[in-house]
Amino acid sequence: MDTNLALILVLTPLLGFLVNVFFGKSLGKTASGAIGTVAVAISFVVSLLLFNQITSTGKGIQVTLFDWIQISNLKINLGFLLDQLSVLWLLFVTGIGSLIHLYSISYMHDDENMHKFFAYLNLFVFFMITLVIGSNLLVLFIGWEGVGLCSYLLIGFWHKNQDYNDAAKKAFIMNRIGDLGLLIGMFIIGSMFSTLDYATLKTAITGATNLNLPLLSLAALCLFIGACGKSAQIPLYTWLPDAMAGPTPVSALIHAATMVTAGIFMVTRLNFVFDLAHDVQNVIAIIGAITSLVAATIGLVQTDIKKVLAYSTVSQLGLMFLALGFGAYEVAVFHVITHAFFKACLFLGSGSVIHGLHGEQDMRNMGGLRKAMPITFWTMLISSLAISGVPFFSGFFSKDEILLTAFHHSIPLYVVGSVASIMTAFYMFRLMFLTFFKEFRGTEEQKHHLHESGSLITIPLIILAILATFGGLISLPGNSWLNHYLAPLFTKVAGEEHHLGTTEYTLMGVAVLGGLLGILIAYIKYFKQDNFPESDENITGLSKVLYNKYYVDEVYDAVFVQPINSLSKFFRDYIETGLSALVFGLGKVTNEIAFQGKRLQSGSIGLYLFVFVLGMCAIISYIFLAQ
Amino acid sequence: MIHIPDFAHATTVQVIFCFLAFITVITAFLTIFSRNPIHSAIYLVICFFSIAGHYLLLNSQFLAVVHIIVYSGAIMILFLFTIMLMNLNEQREVHRPRITRLGAIVSFCLILIVLITIFINSKPIVGEYDSTGEDFQSIKVLGKILLDEYMVPFEFASILLLVAMIGTVLLSKKEKLNK
Amino acid sequence: MNTLIAITGLGIFCLLFEILNLRKAIVPFTILGLLGVLAINFCEFGMEQSYYNNMITVSKFSTSFSSLFIVLTIFLVALSHNFYHNHPTKISDYVAIKVFLLAGAVAMVSFGNLAMFFLGIEILSIALYVLAASDRLNIKSNEAGMKYFLMGSFASGIILFGICLIYGAMGSFDISEIHESALSAELPIWFPIGMILVVIGMLFKVAAVPFHFWAPDVYEGSPALTTALMSTLAKVVAIATLFKLVSGMNLIASLDNQDLLHTFEVIVVVLSIASMSVGNIMALRQVNVKRMLAFSGISHAGFMLMTLLTVSASAGVLLYYTAAYALSGIAAFSVILYVCRDHDNEDITNFHGLGKTNPLLAAILTGSLLSMAGIPIFSGFFAKLFLFNQTIQAGYIGLVIVAVINSIISVGYYFKLILAMYSKEPNQERTGRPFLIYATAVISIALNIIIGLFPSLVLDLLN
Amino acid sequence: MNVSTILIILLIGAFATYFSGDKLASKVALLFSLAALGCSIVLLNNYNAGENISVINSWITQPKISFALNADGLGLAMVLLTAALTPIIIFSSFGNEYKNAKAFYGLILFMAFAMTGTFLASDGLLYYIFWELALVPIYFIALIWGNGDAEERRKAVVKFFIYTLAGSLFMLTAFIYLYTKAGSFLIEDLYKLNLSAFEQFWIFLAFFLAYAIKIPIIPFHTWQANVYQKAPTVGTMLLSGIMLKMGLYSVLRWQLPLAPTAAKEYMYIFIALGIAGVIYGSIVALRQKDLKKLLAYSSLAHVGLIAAASYTLTLDGLRGAVLQMIAHGFVVVGLFFAAEVIFRRYETRNIAEMGGIRAQSPKFTSMFLILVLASVALPSTFNFVGEFTVLYSLSQINIWFAILGGTTIILGAYYMLRMFQHVMLGETNSKAFADVTLNEGISFAVIIAVLLFFGFYPKPITDLITPSLETILQVINKN
């Protein structure tokens, strides 16, 4: 029964993918969209069933299908583990997934390759589910790389534009750098414990007496590198903003709500490993904090609506890692969930805007859309409030918990996190003001066509806005359902809840004030003062640095890409030809000897006989006179 | 070691041997150095006669006679005939590079020195040369050996001559070309 | 002995046929006759016997090599039909000379007395001088004949001198007597010197470095069929005779007795390496196919010389090697004869596009070249294998490595010809499918492959 | 029924194809190759049922050489690879018109015959003979039916031939030397030898030269790219799909067990060489303008990794190497076929002249992409199974080997995706590109099916090869 359920869960999206790939074109756009959506919806229903089962029994379900890879000391099954964590992830993956599928039916309706879009989305869901429910690291890795592939396919969905293809390629390769880390981490763990299975691993680690801690830390570090790649942390974050080249639903689903949280999932999954590696945890926290700050500063000046959201995503992910670094896995998970709601909503909203403006993404050419697109405006406003940490929206609770945790562990990191939060509030409302208020700054043509999007687009927005508002309820401070639910996963005392004392309330207040401050600045700057961002060439000073993302892409290009390319050229033009010439050279030398030899063969009998006699003398004298 | 003849007490045989050897070597050299092929041929004939003298000295009269007939007679006539036929008597050799001569002299010296050294180094033959007293080189004995023991080679030599004959004919025969 | 008599008789019959005006029957009759001789020869196999005061000694060695010679002669006579098409009046002479040459060859491997050896080698040589010069209006042929003659008689002189010294040491020309007294303690130095001189003379005949200079010039200048004869039959005869001289007169043991063996082996190794290397390297830049095969022959001589290091065990290997080499040579030359019949040279350009115009012949030439290069299933590979095996067992691993490097170089020029046949466009029409040439080519390459697949057939004859 | 049946089928097939005439040749060849495939599957069945399918007959008495074919799991796996790829390769060529097709297809079957023999032979000399025999057909295939400038092709092909022959002749010398020690060429007898470390070193080196050139391992690879580029695609497929596996297989079967001490002592050097090949090949592949050359260098990188794994002398390493050999065999054949499909339509292999194909031929794009992804070892493809095992085994030797070797998954993705982008994506190409035909599609589909199936379920192959690899390891570790 469980096996069947798990298989239905996994295979339905795959089936959707196959149907769409092979028959999508002939089925027509609506049908293929419907198939895609239904496939994910079925998975969602199954997830609900499983959720029900888990909450009632409290035990995870282990499903083993068959042996997959055999290695001398470790045997890897293709199996699934359905426990609290995975089912939780399943719920929002398939849930938000269904919504975004629904949204896409309308959004992508004008695209000739719509069936492919749905095929890829389904494939993505398939891999994401595999990632989440895999019972060991290697099955996770299937999903891990699989979602990377889908990300590649979907970023480069409009394949005629080579810039988009470049972005897709970049995403894939950066992910792969992380994947190598993940693989190495797996190798170390595999050789240490002879298993990659979560359950066995957990018993092995918790039961072990004298662990090789440095080695385990190394493994944890490697795993974290993997997480960095997938969840866009420094130094591997640059792919995510570029990934906005893909259609907006993709950005919402993959690059905001689900795939990028895989790193957090993996770290949470292996919490028992990371708990033992304190140095690595510190590294995670620091990197998370820095990422969130850096991304937030860049987000301050971006003018592309999706870029702003992308940097916001990176920043939020950084916050989650900050939490992970302190061992507060449940906090990070909580933020993952709330973030999935409001960020998906924001992306879909921005998609709605872009859709309404026929592809315009530059906020400098927007403005005043509030009236034309009220539903979009309101849902986005709610989500912006949520992300800014305005009280009683979901983001308020989750972000606050992270900052609280940070405060308890490290004041500097708390400061960094808080600054990032303030900035978040600022740039989010900068976005809101630039987009929805004032007068429309686009062309007349666009203005003429302004309209609210269709119901297939607005319904998901509304649902997500509701979730963004009330999502915080699952883990209220002091009475957290989530913490209890996740407790069986963690070795440490399940979610040491912060007692709500004065400090906590003070900090809450500071956070709220910070958020409001950000909003206020944005209000003054972009609503009151009627500023709006300069065109590209007029940006100067610090803004220019920020606008150009600290020139990180350029630095990477100069430090890694260009050297490899020139090395490649050097190898191709010199080493290869040199080696080749060496081999040919042997032949040439022999040939040259032959050429000289031909001159000795002069045709003169005298010479021939002379050599004859000399040879004879040499032989005779060597044999008889040598002694 | 080289057995140096004691000239003061040289026996007749020794004197004859030295004389003949001298003639042989000198005429052989002259054969090579003569500009005129006819002269060369004449010197060669003298050389052959001196060799026949050696044969006589070694008491093999039949062989000496045959030698004179074959070499001085047949072969030399063949040479002379050819020289006449080609009208070569006054032909000067065209440019003969010094390097060739040098090479020839070097190899001559070399091979001579090597061979002589080896034979000098070899164990000398000591004691008397045995003389069985039996007749071993009269025509009678030779005939017996040649036609009895060495019958097969004798017959086989005929094939050799046959081949040479066919060959010579083949090389000189004119034919109608029916191309 | 019967073989020798039969061959001689056959030669005389050839001459008679000319007189009786039965020219057309000469080639078929000779082939049939030679097949008969082959049968006679087979009957003698296994009978160790000596004839006429030990003038001829029939042994396994002599009969098996004789069979090889006879087979080769059959092929060469078969090829004569087309080759001498324009010389109807001379065909009997040509065929007769070849048959007598065979007689000389057989005498050289079955001699029991140095007189027979000397006469045999002279018959062979004189026949070859004549054949080399036989295209009398062609200056190249004349030159080839002259060069071969001059150097050949020079070498004969040295062989004769060697025989003389052997006689001086032994007082006999008889092989078995020499074999016995070769080990005596009071042996004068004349014997090894004489033997070395004889060996040098034979090295000239097999065209080993540094006595090889005649070979390319003579091969190039001679009529193609004569070149075929020289590069197959003559070379095989010479090396077999050399082997028989060294083994039959107990040279190795005798040298060992006098502490000269080591230096002799050094000489053999050096000459073998030199021959292989010079032959292969020089062949690289040749454009004339006959000349190229001459150098290839020199290198193969180098390979065959390796058998002299393991005289006691390698008779079978030598037989196998020579058979493989000669059969592939015959196959190659029959194709060359076909391709170059209307040309006055044998340049590689003549072979352009043969793969397209005559795929069968091209395949045969390819096969024979692959065999010479030592690519498996062709017997050339096994020949090299057995040879290397034998030599490594004797401890000369360095020599084998040099030989291996040489094999690699040799591929370079063998493949030049293959490339010309397959990757260039045909530059001429090639008409006519002369039966005898095709048959010879096919049969010889088939024999080559057969002894490749079943090496024991040949190898076990002498083991 | 024993393993010689496959050989007989292929050999008869080669001749039958040649005599069937130009028109029928391709079909006859396909038929016989399928027969060989069927036969090998039946044999696999029999083998699994415990039947003895080996052959041993004495062939040459002095020196003692036997006609010995032994099919253990490893050998059978490689035979199956050959038997499965040959029909695919033949079938993939149906879209081309070849001059003198009878000879062409005959040579292909003959080559399959020789390669199968190499995988089966258990007598050193027989093995060597098959090894060399495989070289001759590919020489002619590349020479006569190749493409590009004739003079350059000639140069490249001759270089290839001489180079590989050079290597293998040293191997022959080593074999003969072993024979003088063992008195037999049979592999069991050779395994029993106890050679001194010095002897082993030289023998190891002689074998290494042969295999390093064939595989190829840097710096002996210079023949590869040119030959791959110049050969007709069928030839390239044969070379890259099967022939270079001959080298890798031989490392496992012959080189390591015959010189175990040397193998252990110099292990690190050879692993490092293999890994250097990975990095070097990947980097050079980045800047290739010719599609087939790029694939050639990618192949260099992949086999470098396999070779490195083979030299680890661990069960994982050997097993991973074999798995990866098979996976790489399929994927590389598929990739070269994709290059050929493009060539059939555009008459070019220059990447710069391609691009924008995706819009015109979605099916082809998908298949090509799957192959590209398999080549970069995306999990769920067979290549991942192999690569994971290989990297794991390397990590057990030294973690740095795994890290450096693992760069292949980054660099591989880089050059493959870059290639894919420039070949397939971008603005729709002005030249029309017809989507894959049914025949082409079938070839792709079969390859992809194999890759995906074994990607999830490699157990049958693992079970097949593991016992024989264990035997080999026992020989290696006997003292």
Place this chain on the structure above:
Amino acid sequence: MGNILNQIGIENYIFLSVVLFCIGIFGVLYRRNAIIVFMSIEIMLNAVNLLFVAFSTYHQDAQGQVFVFFSMAVAAAEVAVGLAILVSIFRNIGSISIDNLKNLKG
């Protein structure tokens, strides 16, 4: 009558022969006139013949002398064939200098 070698010594015959043989070699190398070269070869053969006879006396054995007959036969045959070739060359190029025979080389 005793053995004549008692008065002369076999060594002297050997030396004489060697000198004569070397003169023959020298002639072959030194001269370019084919006829003279032939003559030099004859000198070489005669040197050997002389030694044969000396050895024959030394061993008191007739076989050496018999061999001289064969040697003579060979010499005669060689000269016949050689001169035939020479004549045909002379007819073609009008010269008998072996320096003119350099068409085949390389």
